[in-house]
Every structure is written in C-alpha cells, then in structure tokens.
Amino acid sequence: xxxxxxxxxxxxxxxxxxxxxxxxxxxxxYRKALSSAASAAAYAVLARSMARELxxxxxxxxxxxxxxxxxxxxxxxxxxxxxxxxxxxxGGGGREENLLFDAARTYLSCRLDPRAMxxxxxxxxxTRDDGGLRSWTKRLFIEPGDSTVDVFDGVDVFDGVxxxxxxxxxxxxxxxxxNKSKNGESGSAEFLLKLSFxxxxxxxxxxxxxxxxxxxxxxxxxxxRSLMICMNEGRTWxxxxxxxxxxxxxxxxxxxxxxxxxxxxxxxANRRDHYRRIGKAWxxxxxxxxxxxxxxxxxxxxMANHLRYNIYDLDLxxxxxxxxxxxxxxxxxxxxxxxxxxxxxxxxxxxxxxSKERKTPARACKEDGGGSSETSDxxxxxxxxxxxxxxxxxxxxxxxxxxxxxxxxxxxTTNYKDRLDPALLxxxxxxxxxxxxxxxxxxxxxxxxxxxxxxxxxxxxxxxxLLTAVQVTPAEVSEMLLRTNEPDVVLRGLTxxxxxxxx
Numbered sequence: 001x002x003x004x005x006x007x008x009x010x011x012x013x014x015x016x017x018x019x020x021x022x023x024x025x026x027x028x029x030y031r032k033a034l035s036s037a038a039s040a041a042a043y044a045v046l047a048r049s050m051a052r053e054l055x056x057x058x059x060x061x062x063x064x065x066x067x068x069x070x071x072x073x074x075x076x077x078x079x080x081x082x083x084x085x086x087x088x089x090x091g092g093g094g095r096e097e098n099l100l101f102d103a104a105r106t107y108l109s110c111r112l113d114p115r116a117m118x119x120x121x122x123x124x125x126x127t128r129d130d131g132g133l134r135s136w137t138k139r140l141f142i143e144p145g146d147s148t149v150d151v152f153d154g155v156d157v158f159d160g161v162x163x164x165x166x167x168x169x170x171x172x173x174x175x176x177x178x179n180k181s182k183n184g185e186s187g188s189a190e191f192l193l194k195l196s197f198x199x200x201x202x203x204x205x206x207x208x209x210x211x212x213x214x215x216x217x218x219x220x221x222x223x224x225r226s227l228m229i230c231m232n233e234g235r236t237w238x239x240x241x242x243x244x245x246x247x248x249x250x251x252x253x254x255x256x257x258x259x260x261x262x263x264x265x266x267x268x269a270n271r272r273d274h275y276r277r278i279g280k281a282w283x284x285x286x287x288x289x290x291x292x293x294x295x296x297x298x299x300x301x302x303m304a305n306h307l308r309y310n311i312y313d314l315d316l317x318x319x320x321x322x323x324x325x326x327x328x329x330x331x332x333x334x335x336x337x338x339x340x341x342x343x344x345x346x347x348x349x350x351x352x353x354x355s356k357e358r359k360t361p362a363r364a365c366k367e368d369g370g371g372s373s374e375t376s377d378x379x380x381x382x383x384x385x386x387x388x389x390x391x392x393x394x395x396x397x398x399x400x401x402x403x404x405x406x407x408x409x410x411x412x413t414t415n416y417k418d419r420l421d422p423a424l425l426x427x428x429x430x431x432x433x434x435x436x437x438x439x440x441x442x443x444x445x446x447x448x449x450x451x452x453x454x455x456x457x458x459x460x461x462x463x464x465x466l467l468t469a470v471q472v473t474p475a476e477v478s479e480m481l482l483r484t485n486e487p488d489v490v491l492r493g494l495t496x497x498x499x500x501x502x503x
Contacts, residue, residue: 080199103217144169164196244301252443252474289417290436293475321392343419452487466498
C-alpha cells in the first residue's frame, strides 16, 4: 500500500478542535466586517443629515447640478434613461390642449429659484375685477435650451429621486394656430417640455410623480384664482368677484369653536379617497344658527377664503323643484352653497301631509331675519310665494342629484333652529350644527385687536364683567367700535352702552 500524499495527510489530521478554531476566526472576521459596514452606513446617514441641516438649499442644488454634469461628461455611473415629451397640444387631428403642459408650467413656476438659475422667463398676467382693481399673477419658467432638476428630499414620497425638466425649442414651426396657452401666456407654442429620469423609476414617474404635478398645479391655481360669489335668477347663475375680507383669524367668535370648524374643513378637503372608498358623495353640510347679528354670514365668507371655494348664494323664492336640479348641476366643484334664513324662505320647513287643506303657506320674514309675519305697524305682511316642497329640498341636498359634483359644502343659516323640520337637520344633510351666540370675552378681544391693535386696556376688566351679564351681539359691539379711531373714547362709550343695556 502506497503512503498518502502530505496534503492528504494534513487534511486527515484536521481534528474537530482545529476545525472549530478555523470557524471561530471566520466568524470573528465576518463580525468585524459587518460592524465596519454598519459604522460606515451610520456615518453616511449622519453626514447626510448634517448636510441637510447646515448647508443652504442653493448650495446643495449647485452641488447636485455639478455632480450630474461631471458624471455626464466622464460617463461615470451611466444609467439607462427614459424621457417623456410634453407638447402644448396633442398630436391628434383636433389639436386638443395638453393639460399636463400648463400644469407643468404652473408647478415649475413655484419650484424655480431665481437666485440659483442663470436665465429665467418672467411673465406677468393682469386681471381686473368689477371695481376696476388690477391684480398681477407672476410666472417663472426655464428658457428653451435650459433645464432644472426637481429633487424631493427628506420625508417626501419621492425621496432622493431626480426628475430633470428641460425646455426644448421646436424645430418644425409648431403647426400654426394658437400661440397662447390656457393661462394666456404668449410664446408657449414655440417650445416643448421633456421630463427625464432613470429607467428604474418609470412606474414612479407615471403613477405617482405626474399625478403629483397635476395636483400641485391645481392647488396653486385655486390659491391664486379670484373667488366668485354667484346668485341665481331662474335657472342661471350670475357671477361677481368675491372680495369679502373675513378670515378666521379676525372672526369674532369663541376660539375653541372656531378651531373646531377649521379642523373639520381641513379634514373634509383632504378626504377625497376616503369618500370614494366608503361610497358617499364628497359633500358636507353646516347649520349656522343663533340670534341676528352673530356673524353667520361672515363665517361663510371666512370658510370660502380659507378653502378658496366659490360661493353660490341660493334664493329659494320663486324657484321650482326642477329649477333646483338645474342650478345644482351647473355649480362648479370646490364650492359652497349657501341658503340664508332658510326658516323664512319657503314652506318646505313644515312637514307636508297628504291633505291639501293642511299645507301651510310660507312665513314672510323681516329684513333682519326675525321671522315675523307682521309688519312694523301690526298689519299682516305679504306672504312670499314658494314653489319648493320639503321633498324637493331634501332631494336637492341629499338625493341622487347631489352627487353631480364633488367637494361641495352646503350651509344653512337660520335665527330659529326649532322651526326647521328634523328631516332637514339629520347627519348626512346638516353634519355639523354651529351655534353662533352672543359676544363673549374672547370674541371682544378679537374685535379690539382688529380695530385698534390693542391687547390690554384699563377698561378691559369692567367690560369683561359686563359681557358675562349682558347679551350683546358681535354686530352691536362692532358698531360701537367703529364710531371713532380713539380707543379710549370708544371703549368708554362701549362700557356706558353695556351698563345701560344691563339696566
């Protein structure tokens, strides 16, 4: 028998102890390598976080741009790219407008930094309201041949993904026709847009980034658009510019109630997918009730200014059920439908019965919304004709026709909640009931700050005590504060007014 080679003898001499020693060394080496990699990753994350906190956005953008240019010149890390071409019009025979083109222009205008770009196009669009006042809308855009990188950092859903927007001048003359975009900006037909990104991000670009651009552009247009207030005559809405200055910050009402309304409005405006998922129309109803002069109309204006919604002020007199349906379908989305003093508008507030003899005619109201059926001299006032039924009104706000639009708010105001039919007030029709009461101490402080920019005064303690004992509306307090520009004189007069009212 021939002896085994030395290598084979060595392999056979490996005892379990020797094998365990080799395995332990390998495990130690693996743990050290893993620890080093984890430390390097931690340092990288720390360095990135510090750079985001300490370095200005302009410097970071410049570094990214320089790095991208260097990679492109040297061919380092070259990746497969995809490019979307966005023209001002579609290529079909009808030459339809490309909505993404205007949306991209609006979106990029808000993202561009004039301090970081070498050359930018600046456009100013002028609009006039019915009073002749002029307002300007500014638009920035990249010049043909230039480009910009849109990067989403931090907690954004597109963390670290770069989208390159390029403006490219057309070479074919552009097909004549209209040289203005939807926003009235000239020169748009002379170039097109290109959106470039890494091929691995194609699904993200098509399914998430492009819809994000469209949504952001729509939000910008809503913020910048002139609000309208519309009133009905027959089956037609007449539109006027809405310039009511009421805002929640200046509204004289209980601050806790005010904050709850703001939170409810914000929740409603951001729940599109929620309403679709549960299978309900995207609308919400608010009932504002309380004595006359408790800023119910101002609250409606503040809601419109907060959400940037148009107001549709519906007058129910001489309106038929079929007319209501037509008025509803011609309303725009993102709007507030208001029916003021609904207890005075029509006989629909009283439950209908089968017998015609029991139908009650409409109650006529005074100009102040008092709901009285008599004039100041004691004679019966003329009763307003109404052709609206309760079922017609309920179908209008909660029936099949109510789903003809999206993101709508319905507001009823009344001085007498107890006169309204319970069927009109249930959740799903009037979802939030808001009592607009008399002027409280917090509401008065808001008025004093609005009128005189004062947060304290020697007469404040006495006024606070009087407000707890006297029922006075914010409208009455506002009228007293308007009498002069001298805070001392006004507050002294208000104190005397409250003392007299208390007696």
